[in-house]
Amino acid sequence: MSAPALRLQGDLWIGDNRLARDLKITAPAGRWTCLLGPSGVGKSTLGRLVAGLPGRARLDGDATAVRGRVAMLAQQDQLLPWASALQNVTLGARLRGAPADHRRARDLLDRVGLAGLHHRRPATLSGGQRQRVALARTMIEDSPVVVLDEPFSALDAGTRMAMQDLAARLLAGQTVLLITHDPLEAARLGHAAFLMTAQGSRPVNLPEGPTPRDVSDLAVTAAQAAIFDALSQRCAA
Incomplete structure (x- = not known):
């Protein structure tokens, strides 16, 4: 099943409470799109x-209707x-009643x-290990669309970067919607990015070239700074 592009346009509501108006978000097919913005805006x-x-x-x-074709990793x-x-x-x-691929x-x-922790129960694992x-449970699904909601937030800095690199490799060719508060994460992993606020959404410029991008790349550093500045201005507004 080929990965579709996603189109998300309009006002976002929970019940009678409007979280954001006039969203215009397009996620290209087979690419990573990052959603950034203040807490509570509806990402x-x-x-x-x-x-x-x-x-x-x-x-x-x-x-875009994609129900039944999406894997999600929640916070x-x-x-x-x-x-x-x-x-x-x-x-x-x-x-699903399907044979489990234990080898994969x-x-x-x-x-x-x-490795070596396959038979451990969650209570015996750290938050980062859990x-x-x-993350492994999400990646094994091979869904054409994947939603990742702050998937690396519980990890230490070194492990976070390693897991970002692994996810970028294993989810290549799938349409990934990455919700993140981390400007560096967006600058490293995103092919497209949008800043969400209660007033709407706007695209964020990211570096050209393949992902995951090198953290020492000056273009990545510049993008990180620009995203941080945009977030700071929105929070101060």
């Missing part, structure tokens, strides 16, 4: 809408406490730095 709500999750949120406007790892790391990674297949699940756990299990 996670928009991600849940793209994933087709139930709730009171709605987008009054135009949106909370949402691991089953009674299941092992391996069982959590293969949960999607079991829920073990390989993904190894690649996210959890987040890496959830």
